[in-house]
Amino acid sequence: MNTSPDPKKQTPRSIVFQRLARQSVRFPDLAIESKGHETKALDERDRAFARALELGTIARWRSLQHLLESCLKRSWGNIDPAVRGVLLAGAAQILLMEAVPDHAAVDEAVNWAKKKTNTGAGGFVNGVLRSIIRLRGERLDKNDERAREWWLHRDIFPLETGEAWVLTKAVFPEEPTVRLGVQASLGDDLVLSWIGTVGWETTLVRAAHCLTRAPINVIEKDGTNAVWEGSHRALAEHLREDDRRRIQDRVSAMSVNLTGGLNPEVIVDFCAGRGTKTHQLHRLHPNSRILASDPHDGRRAELHEAFDHVENVEVVEPRRFGDVLGKVDLLVLDVPCSNSGVLPRRSQARYRFNTERLKSLVALQKTIVEESLPLLREGAHVLYATCSLEKVENEKQIDWISRRFEAEVVRSRSIEPAGLPGDPPSTYTDGGFHALLTRDSARLRDDEISLHSNDQNTTSESPENSKA
Numbered sequence: 460m461n462t463s464p465d466p467k468k469q470t471p472r473s474i475v476f477q478r479l480a481r482q483s484v485r486f487p488d489l490a491i492e493s494k495g496h497e498t499k500a501l502d503e504r505d506r507a508f509a510r511a512l513e514l515g516t517i518a519r520w521r522s523l524q525h526l527l528e529s530c531l532k533r534s535w536g537n538i539d540p541a542v543r544g545v546l547l548a549g550a551a552q553i554l555l556m557e558a559v560p561d562h563a564a565v566d567e568a569v570n571w572a573k574k575k576t577n578t579g580a581g582g583f584v585n586g587v588l589r590s591i592i593r594l595r596g597e598r599l600d601k602n603d604e605r606a607r608e609w610w611l612h613r614d615i616f617p618l619e620t621g622e623a624w625v626l627t628k629a630v631f632p633e634e635p636t637v638r639l640g641v642q643a644s645l646g647d648d649l650v651l652s653w654i655g656t657v658g659w660e661t662t663l664v665r666a667a668h669c670l671t672r673a674p675i676n677v678i679e680k681d682g683t684n685a686v687w688e689g690s691h692r693a694l695a696e697h698l699r700e701d702d703r704r705r706i707q708d709r710v711s712a713m714s715v716n717l718t719g720g721l722n723p724e725v726i727v728d729f730c731a732g733r734g735t736k737t738h739q740l741h742r743l744h745p746n747s748r749i750l751a752s753d754p755h756d757g758r759r760a761e762l763h764e765a766f767d768h769v770e771n772v773e774v775v776e777p778r779r780f781g782d783v784l785g786k787v788d789l790l791v792l793d794v795p796c797s798n799s800g801v802l803p804r805r806s807q808a809r810y811r812f813n814t815e816r817l818k819s820l821v822a823l824q825k826t827i828v829e830e831s832l833p834l835l836r837e838g839a840h841v842l843y844a845t846c847s848l849e850k851v852e853n854e855k856q857i858d859w860i861s862r863r864f865e866a867e868v869v870r871s872r873s874i875e876p877a878g879l880p881g882d883p884p885s886t887y888t889d890g891g892f893h894a895l896l897t898r899d900s901a902r903l904r905d906d907e908i909s910l911h912s913n914d915q916n917t918t919s920e921s922p923e924n925s926k927a
Contacts, residue, residue, distance in 0.1 A: 468500075469497070469500065469501075470505075470567065471498075471501060471505040471506070471508045471509035471512065472509075472512070472548065472567045472568070472571070473567070473571055474497050474498060474501075474509055475509050475512045475513045475516070475548050476541070476544050476545045476548055476568070476571050476575075477497075477541075477544070478497075478513060478544075479513065479516060479543075479544030479545070479547055479548055480540045480541040480543070480544035480545070481540075481544075482517070482544065483540045483543040483544050483547070484540050486520065486810065487646065487810035487811050488810075488811050489517060489520070489806075489807035489810060489811070490807055503690060503691070503692055506691075507690070507691065511556070512548060512551060512552065512556070513548075514806065515551050515555050515556065516547050516548055516551040517806045517807060518644065518672075518803070518806040518809075519551065519554075519555060519644045520547065520644060520806075520810065521640070521641055521644040521645070521646070521810065522616065522641060522642060522643075522644040523547050523550045523551055523554070523644075524547065525630070525631070525641045526550060526554075526591060526594060526616070526626075526630065527546050527547070527550055527587060527591065529594070529628070529630040530587050530590035530591060530594065531587065539576055539577075539580070541572070541575055541576050541580075542572060542576055542580050542583065542584060545568045545571055545572050545584055546568075546584060546587055546588065548568065549564050549565060549568040549584065549588045549591070550588065550591050552564035553565075553588065553591050553592055553595065554591070554595060554616060554624060555618070555619075561592050564588065565584075565585060565588045565589065565592075568584050568588060569581045569582075569584050569585045569588075572584040593627065594626050594627055594628060594630070595616075595624050595626065595627075596614075596624060596625040596626055596627045597624075597625050598622055598623070598624055598625075599615075599622055599623045599624070599625060600622060601620060601621030601622050601623075601880070601881040603623070605623065605625070606621065606622055606623040607621075609623050609642060610635070610638065610639050610642060610643075610663060610666070612629075612631075613629035613630065613631040613632070613633065613638065614626040614627075614628065614629040614630070614631070615631075615642070616642070617642060617643070617667075617670055617880065618670070618880065619670050619671055619672050619880050620880060620881055621879070621880040621881020621882075622881070636650055636651065636654065639662070639663070639666055640666075642666075643666035643667070643669050643670060644669070644670075644809065645666060645669060645802075645809050645810075646809060646810045646811070646812050646813070648812050648813045648814065649799065649809065649812040650662060650666070652812070652814075652817075652849070653665060653848075656849070656850055657848075661875075664875075664879075665848070665875075665876065665890075667879050667880060668802075668803065668876045668877070668878060668879060669802045669803055669809065670803075670880045671803050671878050671879065671880055671882070671887060672803060673708075673801070673803040673804035673887060673889070674686045674687070674688075674884040674885075674887050675687040675694065675706060676706065676707060676708050676709060677694075677697070677698075677704060677705070677706055678704065678705050678706075678707050678712060678739075679703075679704055680701050680703035680704055684707075684709050684712070686884045686885050686887075687706075688884075694706075703742065705735065705738050705739070706735075707735050707739065708801075708804075708888065708889045709888050709889075710800075710846075710874050710888050710889045710890065710891045711735065711736070711844075711846070711889065711891070712739060713872070713874075713893065714736070714793075714842060714844040714891070714893035715736050715739040715740060715743060715791070715842070716743070717842060717869075717870060717893065717895045718740075718743065718744070718789055718791075718840065718842055718895065719743055721744075721788070721789060721840060722744075723744060723747050723788030723789040723839075723840070724747060724748065724786075724788050725747065725748050725750070725783050725786055725787045725788050725789075726740055726744060726747050726748070726749045726750070726787070726788065726789045726790075726791065727749075727750045727751075727752075727780060727783065727787045727789075727790050727791065727831070727834055728740060728749065728750070728751040728752070728791045728793070729752060729790060729791060729792050729793075729827065729831045730752075730753060730754075730792060730793050730794055730795065730827065731751035731752060731753045731758075731762055731774075731793075732753055732758055732793065733758055733761050733762070733765070734751060734761065734762050734765045734766065736791060736793055736844075737749065737751045737762070737765075737766070737772060738765075740791065741766075741769060741771065741772055744789075745771065746771070747771060747788075747789075748771055748773070748783075749771055749772045749773070750772075750773050750774075750775050750780060750783060751766065751772060751773070751774050751775070752774070752775050752776065752777050752779075752780075753777070754777045759774065759776075762774045778830070780834060783834060784833065784834055785833065785834065785835070785836055786834075786836050787834040787835050787836060787839055788836065788838075788839050788840065789839065789840050789841075789842065790831055790832070790834060790835055790839065790840070790841045790842070791841075791842045791844075792827060792828065792831060792841060792842065792843045792844065793844045793845075794823075794824045794827050794828075794843070794844070794845060795820060795823060795824070795827075796820060796824070796845040796846060796847040796849075796852050797812055797816075797817060797820055797847045797849055797852060798846055798847065799812065799846075799847050799848045799849055799890075800845075800846045800847055800848045800874075800876055800889055800890030800891045800892075801846045801876075801889045801890065801891070803876075803887075804889065817849065817851065817852075820852065821851050821852060821856070824845075824852065824856055825856070825859065828843075828856075828860055828863075828864075832864060835898060837898070838897065838898070839897070839898060840869070840895060840896065840897045841860070841866065841895070841896045841897070841898075842893065842894075842895050843856070843857060843860065843893065843894045843895075843896065844891065844892065844893040844894075845891060845892050845893075846889060846890070846891045847890075847891065847892060848873075848875070848876075848890050848891075848892075852892070853873060853892035853894075854871070854873065854892075857871060857894045857896070860896060861896065864898060865898065866896040866897065866898050867896060867897050867898075868894055868895075868896050869894075869895040869896060869897055870894065870895050871892070871893070871894035871895070872892065872893055872894070873892045874888070874889075874890055874891055874892070875890050876888060876889055876890035
């Protein structure tokens with residue numbers, strides 16, 4: 460990475476500064492932006508640095524903002540958004556990116572602030588970031604008791620490696636639930652919701668999991684799942700070598716594998732997104748006619764591109780399923796949700812969780828179910844899936860579907876996320892929920908269907924959370 464950039468050229472840091480400035484106006488409704496042309500001129504190493512800095516800052520936004528506010532004499536909200544963005548990125552480099560020298564983090568932040576904002580901003584940014592450096596004390600080994608029980612201490616800043624910084628001042632909140640949210644960089648509403656539904660101990664485990672970095676999982680052509688540790692360029696080449704390979708977390712794959720014992724003629728992937736589950740359905744049911752749709756124009760365009768030459772997959776407009784009305788054997792509902800089971804992978808979701816938004820999502824999920832069920836023929840199956848940990852989006856929705864449509868639950872699984880700071884990437888899995896239901900008048904029992912069982916992640920499922 461070039462630490463002495465040409466002032467006329469965009470650098471990885473300057474691109475991230477601008478993007479975080481825009482995000483600071485949106486907070487807590489953050490979005491992962493597409494980099495597009497902004498990083499096209501960067502080499503692979505600089506693109507990787509920009510990606511790591513941006514995603515790392517977003518993942519620890521609340522923690523970083525709290526520490527920055529402890530060094531300020533003015534309100535965070537009264538600071539120019541561009542300055543907020545550069546302060547967050549600077550603090551992220553100082554606290555989260557060990558390979559970045561402090562002077563490199565501070566100098567480019569100061570120079571950028573001088574050019575892009577008012578004349579006094581450079582000195583202000585310099586003073587605040589140097590205060591962050593002074594706040595950062597010794598680095599604790601992951602086996603140190605204080606690093607292992609970071610939530611008990613007001614002066615411990617936990618890291619994804621299992622290590623932790625001891626701060627020179629106890630600046631984290633006194634109240635334990637608020638402190639947990641700040642240290643793990645989670646919204647208060649989410650922490651309180653978890654405590655209320657699963658208790659303090661499980662909430663601690665979930666919060667610690669949210670400090671980890673989600674690895675890239677590649678499903679190979681033989682169905683095995685492995686963590687990818689190479690570059691993004693090498694990954695793209697690896698995927699191009701065989702179109703049976705795909706990027707997918709093991710828990711996501713487990714849901715579609717529930718349909719492996721079925722023999723559907725017509726499948727509808729109602730909320731297909733970018734087509735991860737559609738690809739899996741195509742490989743698992745090569746003789747089926749598969750219709751995929753999504754209400755988002757951009758994602759639907761990606762579906763068209765991905766399945767342009769796949770004969771048995773059709774991409775259709777929302778609600779335009781034509782001749783398959785009442786003839787669908789398998790309906791896949793991977794519905795929009797709170798994403799609370801995949802927060803290391805979708806860090807922007809950790810701040811926007813609240814009760815009203817959750818109610819809105821639950822209502823949307825019910826609307827999707829109501830709209831899609833007329834597609835089914837007698838005896839069809841429905842695969843309902845979320846990447847949420849919230850019971851109101853999962854078990855309670857399945858109870859409602861069962862009563863509302865006289866459906867039988869063939870099997871359901873609620874899966875807690877796995878992997879803690881300092882653990883090997885291979886231990887990581889997302890959390891989520893999926894259930895297979897049928898409206899068959901014969902009320903199929905679980906033992907009357909041969910379920911596909913080739914996924915490699917059965918150990919992540921807690922027996923008490925699996926209903927046969």
